[in-house]
Amino acid sequence: MSEYRITLESGESFMAKQGELLLDAALRQGVTINHSCRNGTCRTCLFEIKEGSVTQEGEEICMISQQERENGRRLLCMSTANSDAVLGKLQRRKRASEGSAVE
Amino acid sequence: MEEKVIVMGEAGRKAVDDASAVLKRLYYTERECMRTLGGYLVSVSDWELKKKLPYHIWQDSLRADALRSRVLELRYPRRDVDQDHDEALTQYLQQLIRSLNDAELIVGVYFVTKQALAEAYDTYLTESDPLDDAPTYEFMRRFSSEIHAQLDEIRAIYDALPEVISNEDHTRTQALSELLQEIGGLFGTEASKGPVSISEALVREPYTAPLVPARDPRFRKAIYHMPPVEWNTFLEHQIWGGINHVNEIWAAEVPGTVLWKWDDMPWEFYLETARWCFDESRHCMMGEQRMKAWGFRTGIDFPVVGDHYESVSHMGELALLCLLHDFETNGPGLKSTFKAKFEKMGDTASSQDFDYDWADESIHLQYGYKWCLHRLGGDNDKLEDLKDEVRETWNAWIEQAHQRWDYEPFLSELRQKIVKFEAMACE
Numbered sequence: 001m002s003e004y005r006i007t008l009e010s011g012e013s014f015m016a017k018q019g020e021l022l023l024d025a026a027l028r029q030g031v032t033i034n035h036s037c038r039n040g041t042c043r044t045c046l047f048e049i050k051e052g053s054v055t056q057e058g059e060e061i062c063m064i065s066q067q068e069r070e071n072g073r074r075l076l077c078m079s080t081a082n083s084d085a086v087l088g089k090l091q092r093r094k095r096a097s098e099g100s101a102v103e
Numbered sequence: 104m105e106e107k108v109i110v111m112g113e114a115g116r117k118a119v120d121d122a123s124a125v126l127k128r129l130y131y132t133e134r135e136c137m138r139t140l141g142g143y144l145v146s147v148s149d150w151e152l153k154k155k156l157p158y159h160i161w162q163d164s165l166r167a168d169a170l171r172s173r174v175l176e177l178r179y180p181r182r183d184v185d186q187d188h189d190e191a192l193t194q195y196l197q198q199l200i201r202s203l204n205d206a207e208l209i210v211g212v213y214f215v216t217k218q219a220l221a222e223a224y225d226t227y228l229t230e231s232d233p234l235d236d237a238p239t240y241e242f243m244r245r246f247s248s249e250i251h252a253q254l255d256e257i258r259a260i261y262d263a264l265p266e267v268i269s270n271e272d273h274t275r276t277q278a279l280s281e282l283l284q285e286i287g288g289l290f291g292t293e294a295s296k297g298p299v300s301i302s303e304a305l306v307r308e309p310y311t312a313p314l315v316p317a318r319d320p321r322f323r324k325a326i327y328h329m330p331p332v333e334w335n336t337f338l339e340h341q342i343w344g345g346i347n348h349v350n351e352i353w354a355a356e357v358p359g360t361v362l363w364k365w366d367d368m369p370w371e372f373y374l375e376t377a378r379w380c381f382d383e384s385r386h387c388m389m390g391e392q393r394m395k396a397w398g399f400r401t402g403i404d405f406p407v408v409g410d411h412y413e414s415v416s417h418m419g420e421l422a423l424l425c426l427l428h429d430f431e432t433n434g435p436g437l438k439s440t441f442k443a444k445f446e447k448m449g450d451t452a453s454s455q456d457f458d459y460d461w462a463d464e465s466i467h468l469q470y471g472y473k474w475c476l477h478r479l480g481g482d483n484d485k486l487e488d489l490k491d492e493v494r495e496t497w498n499a500w501i502e503q504a505h506q507r508w509d510y511e512p513f514l515s516e517l518r519q520k521i522v523k524f525e526a527m528a529c530e
Contacts, residue, residue: 034435034436035435036434036435036439036461036464036465036468037465037466037468037469041465041466041468041469042435042464042465042466042468042469043432043468043469043472044432044435044436044465044468063468063469063472063473065476065481065483067481067482067483067484068483
């Protein structure tokens with residue numbers, strides 16, 4: 001069975017088996033990811049995929065819009081990896097009234 | 104020759120179409136009582152009433168949901184269940200929120216309408232067939248006793264209201280009872296269809312929710328709720344955390360306000376928002392229970408205000424809901440940390456409270472995201488912008504409030520008590 005390396009921007013990383021939910025994999029290996037509901041509804045574990053391919057499972061029940069998915073966001077409690085991946089915290093989008101993006 | 108018909112057994116009691124028509128009226132009445140209580144919550148002065156109503160709002164929503172689901176099982180078109188209500192019944196229900204004080208709200212919603220609901224459920228069960236309509240029986244047989252329990256709880260609060268003690272007035276009770284009778288009661292009659300004239304005793308301006316939430320007049324005046332200082336000791340953390348929890352009543356008032364203001368939402372919104380309202384009142388009561396155990400008097404020994412609500416209410420209901428949603432976005436991280444910290448220090452009462460609060464907030468995050476986005480036409484960017492805007496508005500408001508008030512005399516008094524508690528711990 002394939003296994004993928006998932007790296008967080010903090011530098012921490014963990015391995016995820018094919019089909020394994022990324023939050024479950026992280027917690028199993030002692031990597032802390034802020035989370036709560038564990039069923040894709042509270043959005044606490046919303047991340048941006050910087051590199052690699054990650055599938056959002058259960059799109060129909062998860063509280064994530066198509067707009068967000070197209071922008072590379074995923075809820076880790078309900079996502080699986082298809083390759084090695086790098087995950088980043090959400091970058092605040094530039095507001096129309098602002099001259100530059102603010103983090 | 105005409106065939107002679109022989110019928111064995113009892114005569115039929117209620118046809119499916121008649122049952123669905125009555126159940127729809129009862130659903131509508133429950134729903135509007137719930138929305139009325141939600142809308143008026145921010146205007147309620149009495150502290151005991153303020154804490155009690157969210158529980159009843161939630162119970163009302165569950166009864167309404169059971170009735171609505173049953174109507175749809177009875178060959179009733181889905182598109183019609185939330186519309187085309189009897190105009191006269193609508194007119195009656197619209198009077199309920201036009202109350203001048205807590206006592207008038209109780210009279211209209213509880214002593215007239217809920218009393219009539221309890222009687223209507225008893226009548227329905229008597230007049231319909233317990234086998235043919237068994238699915239209705241299964242839930243409805245609990246409704247009357249549940250409403251009587253609500254009435255008992257509210258009666259105790261009502262009797263202690265200052266406006267009742269000084270001058271109990273039965274004019275409104277009588278006028279609403281007469282109006283209800285005129286429209287054929289909650290069951291209605293064919294003759295009751297169409298608009299009715301409203302007696303002078305009931306004529307009032309349409310209800311407007313205040314921008315600053317009402318607080319019990321017995322409470323001492325304050326501008327904001329959290330002491331403007333960092334907590335240094337675990338004891339301070341326990342007490343500051345308790346004050347913060349009690350003041351979560353604002354977070355019950357926000358769902359209450361949108362329950363009332365938004366009258367065109369899918370049913371699921373009302374059901375979820377009623378639960379949200381109740382949960383936040385539970386968080387408030389969790390804090391109050393802990394503060395009482397320390398010997399603190401609510402609103403006297405620490406402030407109870409509506410500072411968060413007040414800071415953005417001028418921006419409208421969506422801004423209010425969005426501010427609540429934004430605060431809850433940080434909830435899981437904050438509440439899980441509190442749970443772990445209190446657990447480690449051996450304060451299991453507080454850790455348990457935060458544990459359940461954390462679970463509740465996981466649900467609320469779903470509600471907040473879903474319904475704010477719904478109001479914004481599904482545009483996630485707009486939601487993020489609005490969250491930024493209300494957070495900035497709150498930050499500016501509280502910064503200005505800190506300049507206006509130094510939290511005295513509450514801060515000195517709280518610190519004196521903390522010194523006493525620390526001395527007791529050393530004995």
